[in-house]
Amino acid sequence: MMRTTDETLTKPLESLPARVRHWSGGMGLHGVMTVLSLAMILPFAWMVLTSLKTLAEAADPAWLPHTAQWGNYPEVFRVIPFLRFAANSLVVAGWVTLLQVFTSALAAYSFARLDWPGRDRVFFIYLGTMMLPGLVMLIPNYEIMVKLGLVDSYLGLVLPAAFSAFGTFLLRQFMLGIPRALDEAAEIDGASKWQIFWTVIMPLSRPGLVTLAIFTLMGNYHSFFWPLVMMRTVDKYTLPVGLLFFDSEHGQATHLLMAAVTMSVVPLIVLFVLLQRQFIRGIQIGAVKG
Incomplete structure (x- = not known):
């Protein structure tokens, strides 16, 4: 009985159902892609948010402007x-x-x-x-x-x-x-x-x-x-x-x-x-x- 239990616990990952292995691998890949996507999106988001700030706020490290200055564009x-x-x-x-x-x-x-x-x-x-x-x-x-x-x-x-x-x-x-x-x-x-x-x-x-x-x-x-x-x-x-x-x-x-x-x-x-x-x-x- 103990031997059977040990074999079950030490069963390699390949013995898991294909759907589970695909899901676990997909989650890891999606996690990496999400981090990389954020690394690309954050500078763009900072640029857009800074464009909506006043001159004084542009030097402020805070991301969000107090009031969106849409007049900066014209x-x-x-x-x-x-x-x-x-x-x-x-x-x-x-x-x-x-x-x-x-x-x-x-x-x-x-x-x-x-x-x-x-x-x-x-x-x-x-x-x-x-x-x-x-x-x-x-x-x-x-x-x-x-x-x-x-x-x-x-x-x-x-x-x-x-x-x-x-x-x-x-x-x-x-x-x-x-x-x-x-x-x-x-x-x-x-x-x-x-x-x-x-x-x-x-x-x-x-x-x-x-x-x-x-x-x-x-x-x-x-x-x-x-x-x-x-x-x-x-x-x-x-x-x-x-x-x-x-x-x-x-x-x-x-x-x-x-x-x-x-x-x-x-x-x-x-x-x-x-x-x-x-x-x-x-x-x-x-x-x-x-």
Whole structure:
């Protein structure tokens, strides 16, 4: 009897019902994810709450304002040309996104669907450029823009970001998963390589295109160092540089700065909420096909 009892008490966890083990493991995972989520949410919550404080309260470590100062938000528009800065960021990020998605799709199509000598070697060399930090390329890109006379211009901001090794890699993984029989069927029907790319491959790569577009738009909307180096005219500042300008001119107005930063992230939050299903689907498909 004692032996049976001991065996029962020392029975390993694997002998528990699968539902119980799944529940206990899920609770631990959810606990970790909750802590990590709070670590991400708390700074954002502090930013929003600070934007609703008065100037005196902004220096107070207390989280909650005594009275929500919603007037801080319209005050931002009076102090700096916020809409101008936001429009500059959206225009630059929009053009970079369009060009980068298109050039990455063309390069990915060549690396994934076309056969030419040295294709794989060129691809791995191109992929190797991802190892270079962005700051390493800052001075060479700036020198090129100076020689082209594109300093303090929107075109100078867009051109260096129009090509992406990461985007090419991401879309290549999608295109490798598309059956080649579709290319062959289109060729039998008399379609050219360009027609196959535009009418067959591009529509089937839509999840990857959307995923890359979201990554690119978010990254360039908040780009800081390159616009800071390139731009001289205040009216041409993008939003991150404009916020730095605001901080230098009104460094004590922390409550207004937080209001401006809060408004700067709203467009991206709305965009992600609208496209999150396609974004997640694109990541999942890319992971499976990779």
